[in-house]
Amino acid sequence: MTRALALALAPLACVAVVVLGPTKRFERSALGRAHRALGDAAPRVATALVTIAVCDRKRGAAVASACFDALDRPNPLGQIVYLTLAIGGHASFVEGVEKRLLDGGDARGWTAATSAAFAFACATWALVCCSEPGTITRENNEEYLKAYAYDEIVYHRKRCRTTGKDAPARSKWCTTTERRVARFDHFCVWVNNTIGANNLRWFLLFLFAQLVLVGYVTLACAHAVRRSMTRRDCWSLMFQHETPSGARATLGNDKALLRRFVVYHYAPAVTLGVFCALVFVLLSVFLGYNVWLAAKNVTTNETFKWELVRESVETMKGERAGGSGDEQIDWGEMTRNKYDVGIWGNIKEVLFPPVKTPSAFALPWDALKAKRP
16 A cells, blocks of 8 residues: 555656746745755756767767757657656556456446546647647737736836837746747647637646546546455355454454455555545645636746735835835735636636637647747
């Protein structure tokens, strides 16, 4: 059980370090320290490995540098990892759980449900991969300026140094895809695409689909193990040792024995089930956080900006403590999100973006070829 739990926790720990480590809230925690250590060590380790492979220091450094430059551009690495996990997990479930642990009639029903959940997850993934996030162009720049007014707190009128035009509020230049995106949220490596005003709704649907898939697999693994143990009459087995109460040990009255029995005889199902259960928890938190941000009309990118604003206000409060002019300053107004129009209005903005784009879908690397404003 310990080994299976360790195998399931290892990839989740890596994801937590990569995703949560760089955030301001976790920068002073163990996750933040691990992320900084990883960021410092990864280039050196990669360069050393490439140098060993090519047997030339200069050539190895050049190849490693080119690889890191490529990772800063749209690339399918995250998509390959997702497909590997999805297809590999689906195959493992079908071969190691359905065919081995479920009888014919029951297995057919579970296979149909598994295929439906898997298809739903992959379809939403492909949808986000090809969705247009809300690229700002010469043609729609004025529309986005009208749709997103400057709040004069987080966003002020300024010229985009890259495009030479007024940058609409809530937009940001995506350095990975090299385009300005309306209501920029983040760049997602799993879909190799920027998440913005026009595809945040599909991104939330994608997260929900993955949650359904891993939740279903977790329950299916538990059901398959229990069904197999019942069919094999494992619950009536009696073992030589006795429980503290003096009774002969069975799987029903000795929990430690039950755990060892299940892990030993059903290792594939246990490993897959534990992994999916942990992913389910992680996805639940991540999806809940993104829905909460949508309900507050705040993007992931803006959370960092608002933290800086609040820190600045607290500093100003400290500097003015005891002064005679404190009562003339509305501190609440200085930290109020003017884009928050109520839960339903905020959700409506996510589901129905204010600016319609001619093409709802596009490949992420098309942005590199597009004519910029």
